[in-house]
Amino acid sequence: MTSFAIEVTPHARLTVDDMAGLRALFDAEYLADFGAWDPDQPYGYAPHDVHVTARRGDTIVGHVGWERRIIGVGADDVAVAGVGGVLISPHARGDRLGARLLARAAESMASAGDVRFGYLGCREEVVPFYEACGWRRITASERSIDRTGRPVTQPPGPPLLTLPLGPDPSPWPTGSIDLRGRAW
Template sequence: MTSVDIDTVPHDRLSTNDMARLRELFDAEYFAEFGAWDPDQPYGYAPHDVHVIARLGAAVVGHVGWARRTIGVGTAEVVVAGVGGVLISPHARGQRAGTLLLAHAALSMKDAGGIEYGYLGCREEVVAFYESCGWRRISAVEHSIDRAGHPVMQAPGPPLLTLPLDPKPRSWPAGPIDLRGRAW
């Protein structure tokens, strides 16, 4: 594989070309099931403040989006980078592009300052990949707003993962998680 270039772009600085290439990446994967990608409400999930983009020449071959939010965990408040929109183009899979992309995303979260943890939910099939990149699985009740705008409670079980961003992180607090909005 030719060298993949990684860019970190704030949402409000995405170029028209970036938007078009990201739309191609997401629509190639999800259009049949979810329709067209909307960067301001991707498939009904929370939008991203920052986009970490993998490029192979002019093509966008990968993406990780994240947004800073203070969530409730038990009686504590935790500042997280809620991660979503993790996608690698089929022709870039299996060549470590995802690992490189997640490493750059973690650096961008750390560089943003004041964020304690990366936070994401995912499918069971990709948990091992995230764990290989340093993410840790947690188990908790999760409260959020669903894609239709209604409150929802998810019982423990489906994968939730965190990534400590502080060199000396406090332990992830015990208790139910309130995302205080849509998942990413």
Template sequence: MTALVIDSVPHGRLTTNDVARLRELFDAEYSAEFGAWDPDQPYGYAPHDHHLIARAGDEIVGHVGWARRTIGVGAAEVMVAGVGGVLISPRARGQRVGARLLIHAAASMTDAGGIEFGYLGCREEVVSFYESCGWRRISAVEHSIDRTGQPTTQPSGPPILTLALGPNPRTWPAGSIDLRGRAW
């Protein structure tokens, strides 16, 4: 694979070429199940404010997106960077591209200021990958708006992972989680 470059791109600064290449990456993986990728509401999930894009030459081979949001956790308010759109092209898998993207994503979340935690939900089979990158699994009931726009509650158990950020990271608070919008 050509030398890897990771760019940090605010959503509003994605070029037409970036959007086209990201659409190719996402549609190759998900179009059969979810249809065409839409950068402003990817597969019905919340859009990203920020994109970490791995490039090998002219090809986009990986992506991590995140968006800032204050959520409720028990009685606490928590500023998170909700993470989604974590995808590596088949030709770049097994080369630690995902781990490198997550390192860059954590740095960009920290640099953005005021974000206490990275936050994501995932499939059980990728939990160990996120844990190997420093993310911590938590267990809580999660309230959100589903991909069709309806309120939904996910019982405790499916994977939710957090990444404490900042120079003096705090412990994730106890209680049920209200995402106050769609998941990422």
């Protein structure tokens, strides 16, 4: 198994080199389809408070980002770590780096103290990967601000996954979800 250095860095502590490495990672994957990566609104989604990165030498080859937010679920307010920007360089795939990054991200979310769940939306074809990493699929409608800045409500069906956190994790509450902002 290839050796990678995995680091957890608050967004405000990213260096100029970190930003350049993240830009290179994301632009290599998405530039042609979505344009240049913008750390303040990556491809129209919400930015991250925390970046979990993997390096091989000086090169960033993997990333998971998360942002703490209070969302509405039914009648409840729920503190979540909204996860996005999960990306592994094609040159670093095959070593279970994605699972290792998600595990480290979960540790950082749990150590944040007041985050009850990890939360993410994804494409159907990657659901088995997240489930293998301990995430649980839920079914609910989801209200958010879309990538163009407009409110949108997605009916139940597209993949939404949660990860209970903490020493005594609770079940996900029932009801429709209001992200109270952009998705991750």
